[in-house]
Amino acid sequence: MNPFTIAFAGNPNTGKSTLFNLLTGLRQHTGNWAGKTVITAEGEFTHKNHTYRAVDLPGTYSLYSNSADEEAARDYIIFEEPDVTLVVLDATSLERNLNLALQVLEITGRAVICINLIDEARRLGIGINVKAISKRLGVPVVAISARSKIGIDALLDQIERVATGAFTAQPLRISYSDEIEQGIAELIPMVEQAIGTRYPARWIALRLLDGDDSLITSLKAHMGRTNFSAAKEVVGHGVTACH
Amino acid sequence: MAGALIPLSKAVNGSKLVISGIEVQGVLRRRLLDLGFVVGNTVEVLRRSPLGDPTAFRLSNTTIALRREESELIYGTLIGGGNE
Ligand SMILES: Nc1nc2c(ncn2[C@@H]2O[C@H](COP(=O)(O)OP(=O)(O)O)[C@@H](O)[C@H]2O)c(=O)[nH]1
Ligand SMILES: [Mg+2]
Numbered sequence: 388m389n390p391f392t393i394a395f396a397g398n399p400n401t402g403k404s405t406l407f408n409l410l411t412g413l414r415q416h417t418g419n420w421a422g423k424t425v426i427t428a429e430g431e432f433t434h435k436n437h438t439y440r441a442v443d444l445p446g447t448y449s450l451y452s453n454s455a456d457e458e459a460a461r462d463y464i465i466f467e468e469p470d471v472t473l474v475v476l477d478a479t480s481l482e483r484n485l486n487l488a489l490q491v492l493e494i495t496g497r498a499v500i501c502i503n504l505i506d507e508a509r510r511l512g513i514g515i516n517v518k519a520i521s522k523r524l525g526v527p528v529v530a531i532s533a534r535s536k537i538g539i540d541a542l543l544d545q546i547e548r549v550a551t552g553a554f555t556a557q558p559l560r561i562s563y564s565d566e567i568e569q570g571i572a573e574l575i576p577m578v579e580q581a582i583g584t585r586y587p588a589r590w591i592a593l594r595l596l597d598g599d600d601s602l603i604t605s606l607k608a609h610m611g612r613t614n615f616s617a618a619k620e621v622v623g624h625g626v627t628a629c630h
Numbered sequence: 631m632a633g634a635l636i637p638l639s640k641a642v643n644g645s646k647l648v649i650s651g652i653e654v655q656g657v658l659r660r661r662l663l664d665l666g667f668v669v670g671n672t673v674e675v676l677r678r679s680p681l682g683d684p685t686a687f688r689l690s691n692t693t694i695a696l697r698r699e700e701s702e703l704i705y706g707t708l709i710g711g712g713n714e
Contacts (some may be wrong), residue, residue, distance in 0.1 A: 448664045448665065449660070449661075449664035451660050451664065452657060452660050453657055453660075479691070480690065480691045482666070482690045482691070483665075483666055483690040483691065483692060486664055486666075520640065595663055597660075616633045
């Protein structure tokens with residue numbers, strides 16, 4: 388059976404590589420995909436009866452600011468369609484870290500949120516209600532320490548549930564202002580007509596409203612021939628869909 | 631001074647503000663939002679460098695330095711500190 392692909396996303400310094408190394412050990416090599424110059428690590432691990440291919444994406448605070456790292460991470464999640472996107476968060480700085488988590492969850496519900504450095508959070512007296520966060524985000528959330536090896540089995544169990552489809556969730560639906568929601572509603576049929584239903588139409592509509600030219604360039608490259616002129620006409624109001 | 635609406639560039643060391651508006655546009659706006667410069671968030675002025683630029687700000691548990699071109703386009707309401 389083919390291994391499941393797990394993409395590791397997260398802000399810089401959240402312990403992504405520590406977790407990656409713990410899981411893959413020496414079974415890894417440095418990869419380079421899709422003609423991008425961004426180099427990152429790839430490796431394998433097994434849990435119970437399944438084999439997983441782990442891909443360490445560049446550490447970023449966002450998927451929207453159009454640095455090469457952010458574009459690479461974004462394009463991987465959208466176009467490579469990993470079986471699970473694992474978002475690694477720093478337990479001592481959740482507010483900042485949740486920005487990226489929300490961005491990923493608007494793209495895909497095939498995700499697990501991993502709150503790392505829980506040892507450090509405990510030391511600082513920070514309490515984290517994992518259940519409440521999971522309920523709000525709609526995907527499994529596990530608190531771990533990659534360095535102290537706390538919670539790793541529980542994390543792997545949740546990764547397995549999402550990878551095998553035992554757990555499924557739709558992309559997180561954040562409600563925006565009436566004006567933006569109206570723009571989204573107008574754009575979604577055009578997005579689906581242009582690129583089909585394989586990619587997350589609501590999220591792409593949002594990015595079009597935000598004027599994300601970099602995403603349009605990537606979409607064009609991946610679709611080969613798609614015509615976005617209709618969609619661009621609807622945009623053009625200079626609406627900013629930031630949140 | 632508490633309650634006054636001022637650009638971050640005018641806030642003195644040690645003052646705390648609640649962000650109320652960001653007039654920066656484009657990719658830089660996006661970057662600032664990602665760093666936590668969002669309406670409603672609290673920001674503290676840590677210190678201005680000797681030449682007055684850039685200035686270190688503390689928000690969402692991180693220290694970030696901004697140039698005047700950026701900080702004068704971010705507005706906030708003073709909520710304390712800075713005793714001036
Ligand atoms: N206390 C603590 N430190 C950790 C943990 N995981 C990683 N670190 C440390 O955090 C730092 C950054 O880790 P790294 O894996 O390089 O982060 P990355 O930038 O996300 O790949 C390193 O010094 C790690 O040893 C953890 O669970 N607890
Ligand atoms: Mg790393």
